[in-house]
Amino acid sequence: MTDVPSDPSQEKCKQPAILGIWRLGDILHESSTTQLLLAQPADAVGSPRWDYVIKRAVEGPDHLEGSRQIMQSIAAGAVASHPNLIALLDASTTSNQPYLVMPRLEGESMQHHLESEIRKPLPVALWLIRQIAQALDSLHSTGWVHGDVKPDNCVVGPRGHVTLVDLGFASRIHTVCGHHYRGTPKYASPESLAGNLAAIPAMDIFSLGRVLWHCLTRTEPVSQFLLEPVADLVQQMVAKDPDERPAAADVVQQLLQLEIETLGRHIGPATSNNDTVTRHRAA
Numbered sequence: 001m002t003d004v005p006s007d008p009s010q011e012k013c014k015q016p017a018i019l020g021i022w023r024l025g026d027i028l029h030e031s032s033t034t035q036l037l038l039a040q041p042a043d044a045v046g047s048p049r050w051d052y053v054i055k056r057a058v059e060g061p062d063h064l065e066g067s068r069q070i071m072q073s074i075a076a077g078a079v080a081s082h083p084n085l086i087a088l089l090d091a092s093t094t095s096n097q098p099y100l101v102m103p104r105l106e107g108e109s110m111q112h113h114l115e116s117e118i119r120k121p122l123p124v125a126l127w128l129i130r131q132i133a134q135a136l137d138s139l140h141s142t143g144w145v146h147g148d149v150k151p152d153n154c155v156v157g158p159r160g161h162v163t164l165v166d167l168g169f170a171s172r173i174h175t176v177c178g179h180h181y182r183g184t185p186k187y188a189s190p191e192s193l194a195g196n197l198a199a200i201p202a203m204d205i206f207s208l209g210r211v212l213w214h215c216l217t218r219t220e221p222v223s224q225f226l227l228e229p230v231a232d233l234v235q236q237m238v239a240k241d242p243d244e245r246p247a248a249a250d251v252v253q254q255l256l257q258l259e260i261e262t263l264g265r266h267i268g269p270a271t272s273n274n275d276t277v278t279r280h281r282a283a
Helices: 008-014 063-077 110-114 122-141 190-194 201-216 224-237 248-263
Strands: 022-030 034-041 052-057 090-092 099-103 154-156 162-164 265-270 277-281
Touching (some): 022 052, 034 063, 052 063, 122 162
Antiparallel strands (some): 052 099, 090 099
């Protein structure tokens, strides 16, 4: 039986595409507006490593919206840098195909953890949320609001490190968007949904308060004595009046204090004779 020769055009389609200095791999996620793909340097021919992720707009009716999200991500990521905030490694805004490059993160979304049957100890849940607050504090200090804080946008690594991702809905503080709300209604503040206020950090705090409340429903049972201060913080964060919500830096400090109180102890300095640490009961 004679072999049928392959179609050169089909063979060409099988070759990984090149975008800028990057070779594109498998698609990780695709929405109506954007696409996430594995990537590696274009000169890494034959390498099995795909340590990077490229985000680009998809072709179609929502291409302009996807491009807008990419441009917003680039603008915010260019000025904000923090260990708990997704890093911007490379980007292009010079063509009709803007893109950005991020590190490939290990771990699962916080939403995945919330859906797990395994409940977390309360101090661990507070620690995870505190890391998101730290990312928001850094972002807010550079003049940006995230705009879509939710469990799906928080990646929890194998050792518990949390990274806040997706700056596609980010806005400069005090910017009036002039369009309908594009985030996730379940976690959005009332003023975000109403669309009658410019972007302010308090919007992100409300969303984080909703995430914290969701986490509390998935933690191991604790006494009312330990739970009440956390519930009080949630109530502050989701206050109807944005001016009554605490700033991200204050949320970080309160969560840190609550971690110590709910854990019941903290780790003191190492002893002079050995590497053992002294543990003290929290007051």
